[in-house]
Amino acid sequence: MLQPTNMDHVMDYLIKQKCKDDNWGETTTAVTGTSEHSLSQEDIVRITKDLEDSVGLDCRRYFTLTLAVILGLLVFLTPLAFLVLPHLLWFDRLQPCGTACEGLFISVAFKLLILLLAVWALFFRAPRASLPRVYVFRALLAVLVLLFVLSYWLFYGMRILDSQDENYQGIVQYAVSLVDALLFIHYLAIVLLELRQLQPCFSVCVTRSTDGETRHYNLGQLSIQRAALAVLQHYYCDFPVHNPALLSASKSRAAKHLAGLKVYNVDAPAEGPGNNAAAAAAGLAHSQSRAMIAAAARRRDTSHNELYYEEAEHERRVRKRRARLVVAVEEAFTHIKRMQEEEQKKAPGDVMDPREAAQAIFPSMARALQKYLRTTKQQHCHSMESIQQHLAFCITNNMTPKAFLESYLSPGPTLQYGRDHWLARQWTLVSEASVTSGLKDGTVFLLKCVDFSLVVTSKTIPYIQMSEEYIDPKSHKFVLRLQSETSV
Amino acid sequence: MSFIPGQPVTAVVERVEIKKLFQGGNLILGFSIGGGIDQDPGQNPYSEDKSDKGIYVTRISPGGPADEAGLKMGDKIMQVNGWDMTMVTHDQARKKLTKKNESVVRLLVTRRSLEDAVKQSKGGYAQQ
Numbered sequence: 001m002l003q004p005t006n007m008d009h010v011m012d013y014l015i016k017q018k019c020k021d022d023n024w025g026e027t028t029t030a031v032t033g034t035s036e037h038s039l040s041q042e043d044i045v046r047i048t049k050d051l052e053d054s055v056g057l058d059c060r061r062y063f064t065l066t067l068a069v070i071l072g073l074l075v076f077l078t079p080l081a082f083l084v085l086p087h088l089l090w091f092d093r094l095q096p097c098g099t100a101c102e103g104l105f106i107s108v109a110f111k112l113l114i115l116l117l118a119v120w121a122l123f124f125r126a127p128r129a130s131l132p133r134v135y136v137f138r139a140l141l142a143v144l145v146l147l148f149v150l151s152y153w154l155f156y157g158m159r160i161l162d163s164q165d166e167n168y169q170g171i172v173q174y175a176v177s178l179v180d181a182l183l184f185i186h187y188l189a190i191v192l193l194e195l196r197q198l199q200p201c202f203s204v205c206v207t208r209s210t211d212g213e214t215r216h217y218n219l220g221q222l223s224i225q226r227a228a229l230a231v232l233q234h235y236y237c238d239f240p241v242h243n244p245a246l247l248s249a250s251k252s253r254a255a256k257h258l259a260g261l262k263v264y265n266v267d268a269p270a271e272g273p274g275n276n277a278a279a280a281a282a283g284l285a286h287s288q289s290r291a292m293i294a295a296a297a298r299r300r301d302t303s304h305n306e307l308y309y310e311e312a313e314h315e316r317r318v319r320k321r322r323a324r325l326v327v328a329v330e331e332a333f334t335h336i337k338r339m340q341e342e343e344q345k346k347a348p349g350d351v352m353d354p355r356e357a358a359q360a361i362f363p364s365m366a367r368a369l370q371k372y373l374r375t376t377k378q379q380h381c382h383s384m385e386s387i388q389q390h391l392a393f394c395i396t397n398n399m400t401p402k403a404f405l406e407s408y409l410s411p412g413p414t415l416q417y418g419r420d421h422w423l424a425r426q427w428t429l430v431s432e433a434s435v436t437s438g439l440k441d442g443t444v445f446l447l448k449c450v451d452f453s454l455v456v457t458s459k460t461i462p463y464i465q466m467s468e469e470y471i472d473p474k475s476h477k478f479v480l481r482l483q484s485e486t487s488v
Numbered sequence: 489m490s491f492i493p494g495q496p497v498t499a500v501v502e503r504v505e506i507k508k509l510f511q512g513g514n515l516i517l518g519f520s521i522g523g524g525i526d527q528d529p530g531q532n533p534y535s536e537d538k539s540d541k542g543i544y545v546t547r548i549s550p551g552g553p554a555d556e557a558g559l560k561m562g563d564k565i566m567q568v569n570g571w572d573m574t575m576v577t578h579d580q581a582r583k584k585l586t587k588k589n590e591s592v593v594r595l596l597v598t599r600r601s602l603e604d605a606v607k608q609s610k611g612g613y614a615q616q
Contacts, residue, residue, distance in 0.1 A: 483531045484578055485546050487520040488585040 061130065071142055072119065075182060078149055079108060082156060082175040090164045097169040104172045111179045118186050122193070128233075131225045132429060133436045137192045145185055152178050197222050202439050202458045206231055210247055210452040213239055219458075225435040228447055231456055232427060240411040242452060245377035253303060257296065314375075321372045322409065328368040329401040332361040336395065358392035373408065381417055382408065426450075497574060500606050501566055501596040506557040508591050517585065517593065518552020519545050519559060524578030534562035536600065542566075543573045543581045545597070563597040570594075 083105075086094055160171060197220035204227065207214045215238055219227055336357050352360065369387065373379040394404040407416065429435055430453075431445035441460040446453050508515040523532055525541045534544045545563045548555050565573045568584045576584070585593060 479528065483522070483528055485520050485522045486578065486582045487547070487549075488517045488582060 061127070067142070068123070071145060074149055075145060076112065076116070078152065079112065079175045079179050082178065083108070083172060085161070086165075086168060086171055089161070090166075093164065093166050094168050095166050097172070101169055101172050104169075104176055108172075108176055108179055111176075111183060115179065115183055115186060118183075122186070122189060129229050131229065131435075133225060135226075136223065136436050141185070141189050141192065145182075148181065148185065149178075196220065197226075200461060202227075202441075202460055204231065204439075204456055204458045206235065207455045208239065208242070208452055209455060210242065210244075215239065218461075219439065221438060223436050223438055224431055224433060224443065224445055225429060227439050227458070228427075228429050228435075228445065228456070231454070232447065235454065236415045237413050239413060241381060241414045241417055243377060243381070243411065244451065245380070253307070256303065318372075318375050321368070321375050325365070325368040325372045326401070326405065328365045329405055332365045333401045333404075335361050335364070338398070354392040354396045355388075357395055358388050362388055362391060369408065378408070378411065381411075383418075386418060499564075499566060499598040500602040501598045502558075502602060504554075504557050504559050504595045504597055506553050506559065506593050506595065508593070509553045515586070515588065515591065516552070517554050518549045519554040520547040521565070521578075521581060521585070522546040524581060525575055526577045535564070540564075541575075543576065543578075559595070559597065560599060563599050565595055565597050567596040568593055 156174070159165070160174075165171065199220050200218035201221050202219050203216055204219055205214060205216050215234070217231065217234055219230055222230065336352075339351065370379070373382060390407065391404060426449065428448040429445060430448055431443075433440075433443065433445075439458050441458065443458045445456055447456065506517050508517055521543050523529070523535075523541060523543045527541065529535065529541045530538045532538070532540070532544055534546070535542070543565045545554075545559060545561055545565065548559060548561050565581075567573055568581075569590065571584045573581055573584070
């Protein structure tokens, strides 16, 4: 405890402390200024979410994979085991069986081959997504296969291994029946997993919450999580890319509405017992907001006028820039020409490959393109590098200037842009019903990502009653229409 | 009011006498006609039998001579001044009605309510 009155003591103490830790100046870190890699709050949220979720999902995927491999091995080795075990255990007492058995061996071999190919075709595919809950049908099928194989083993163990049956042909036929039943279970798997949802039953309406982009899709009978997966795959291909820069105008208008009014409370709040004060405060807030709404309605608001003229002006500006851009690009494309094969051998002078050609003509159109992108608020979607790459691509494939410009004049689907613009790989499914339950009429669920959410509603396609009516081709007869009315 | 081809047509008719009115330089009767053997009978809204090609009253100007004489919309005209109207073209019917030297036309018209009234009175009589 320092005594502040004795300054000498204080100075001594401080000097001692400094000498103890002589090199503290070298080990302190100095902030040299802002670094180039600055992270916004959203980026931090996104990174932490990615980190904490990737670990859990990998575990689940490996778990499912090992289960599947074990089940597959069990299924394929069981018929072979049924055939081989009698030979190993009681070879001397087995009845030799001739041609009939050999025929059955061939059929077992081919059926197993077909089963192998079919399982490879249906199940051995790279997973497209990781869903929140287990895929119910697949789990049920796995359980069914397991129970089936176990019951066959049980029967085999009790009736054949225990009693050491000598009728080898019967054993071979038993193995063949197992393989047949496995093929039928595979047929069941195709029907449940693939065929059932092909026929469209529901029409879902997908709306993006920030700018109202809406699309309609037809889906079959799916569970909610699989329907969400289908919707997201369509989203990446169909919806134009989410552009937050376009939403700032409406936000500023909303802010202006609220900023115009201030509420002053002239009467003092009523002094009463505890619960009365809370109710009075709530009632006060209620009346305040009502007063604000009434005042806003009465005020002569000219913001609609501003919006109209602003939008007309913006439209004019965009069209002017677009005209300049089109002319600049067309002129730039006339500067280069594709060399033919014969010319290539003759003059190896100033020959360029597509990338160099793109770099050569890019500066003449760069300014017009940049101005156009700024006006339509798309400048963050396209980098210089990507524009030059696209230009080289168009030149290589003999595309016209109009074809080159098409990707800049209108916003394309999200997949066309670079990876950083996909803007969400992590989606959250928000649903009131269980996500493994099926889609029904009037189901509503949300797909949330960091910047926006997609609202999905489903409606059933109605039951159609169709009847037939036969028209005799000879019954198509016509008369002239005459109908006059005369006044007398 | 339906007819069997080849058999004579029977109908309960009402006699209507209309005095022509001189208006606007013409003698007018104050109603409009539709139908005729050269017209499409299926478009007649007043006929019971849609193959009936007779002449029907399609419109009556209120307060005109026809209205005062008691002609009703939807009446089928069977005779005009003795001339038959059941098998005439539209133009022939118009000519028979608008002869300049006649100031009065005597029509025989039939309508569904006449038939019903006769049937009702016959039925009532039988019950008595």
